[in-house]
Amino acid sequence: MWGSLYTKRLTQDLDQWVAKGWVTSDNANAIRASLDNGHAASRLPTIISILGAILISFAAMAFVAANWQDMSKALRLGLLFAAMGATYGIAIWTLLKKWTGFGETALLIGTGLFGANIMLIGQMYHLPSDFSAGMLAWGLGAAVTAWAVRSRSALIASQLIFLSWFFNDIFSETLQLTYLLPWLATTVLAFRINWAPAKHMTMLGLLAWLLGNVPVLTDMFALGPWEALTTVTFLLTLAWIAAIWGEASGFPFARTAQAYLSISVVVVLWFTQVADELVASHTTLTALALTIPLTLAAATFALRNIPQLKPLDILAFGALPVLPLLAGFTMNEESGPVLWIMAPLILGLSIWLVTLGARQLNRFLVNLGFAAFGAEALFLYFETFGTLLDTAAFFLIGGVFLIAGAFLLQRMRQRTLPPPPASAATEEIAP
Helix, strand or coil: HHHHHEEEEEEHHHHHHHCCCCCCCHHHHHHHHCCCHHHEEEEEEEHHHHHHHHHHHHHHHHHHHHHHCCCCHHHHHHHHHHHHHHHHHHHHHHHHHHHHHHHHHHHHHHHHHHHHHHHHHHHHHHCCCCCHHHHHHHHHHHHHHHHHHCCHHHHHHHHHHHHHHHHCCCCCCCCCHHHHHHHHHHHHHHHHHCCHHHHHHHHHHHHHHHCHHHHHHHHHHCHHHHHHHHHHHHHHHHHHHHHHHHHHCCCCCHHHHHHHHHHHHHHHHHCCCHHHHHCCCCCHHHHHHHHHHHHHHHHHHEEECCCCCHHHHHHHHHHHCHHHHHHCCCCCCEEECCCHHHHHHHHHHHHHHHHHHHCCCCCHHHHHHHHHHHHHHHHHHCCCCCCCCHHHHHHHHHHHHHHHHHHEEEHHHHHHHCCCCCCCCCCCCCC
């Protein structure tokens, strides 16, 4: 589906580019011909084989489950190892034949059988029940397979298994640092084979680890909930600045990392407006005193090394960790955080995201800013539904200021920037 949408969009763009003289007709025809080589159609056998593999796996499990009690231990072990060995043998044979799709399917089945064997053998010999250890062993086996043959299916399976292993221990009272070791191993392989889905899982796994350890960090350092939110916002902001610098330095996947980190910051900051259960929480300036100087230092470093950043960005990045503590200090027992203090700051953050994305030519940040602005406006409407006059006045005044500000910014931009050449290609960024 996505391939057909991409082909349709590219075909339309090619027609426009040929009309504008940016691409010759011969080059456009060559590009269209490359799209018709059957790459999308060649995926159909792979998809069908994966579905067939799933059905065969379920059939095998149903058969074994129905006859499991009637089998001897030797027969059970032989059946388990024979099934797994045959699957990996088929995977090796298909990979040697350059049938990559079928090989990946067989490796995925083999990975699943490896996990099932761990659990069934443990049940057969009445080994001590340790679900976490079983998940870890399963994930390590999948990771070894992924590294051995550079398998994408085994890699994504190992990432999901390790993430499940982490979530199984998420409620323990210790910091889950051990998760970072398999996470690092799978991350290195994801970038080595340069596969986007595995890179996305890398970011999701890191964010899950960071957010999942917040309660433990809160207890370890005796932080209140608001200080914990400030610390999380600080770490996400620091990583966001590093991703911006990484993109400017040419590091792969840095822009996608910005997307994950920026949306995480927006979600955490929006959460501060509805955290009524934290109303009685203790709030101090300790986290603020530690995070603000470090954030400003990182933003200043980025400003000196990234031409797209402006002094306003330093102030914005430095202000991000302040917002959770500000919400905590303005909290009252009746209505939670003071809405008329937090709402303008959230709206201002949304506008800044749009400007930052426009300067970086980052469409995701632009759209995120528009989405955050619209969500905050809708939230304000529902929160102040009983006072429609105040709501109307707020939106009216805010709209007038925004339009006036946009007009002034455009005038200033026209005065400070030279006009673009008539033949230059420009990119329009729209929500």
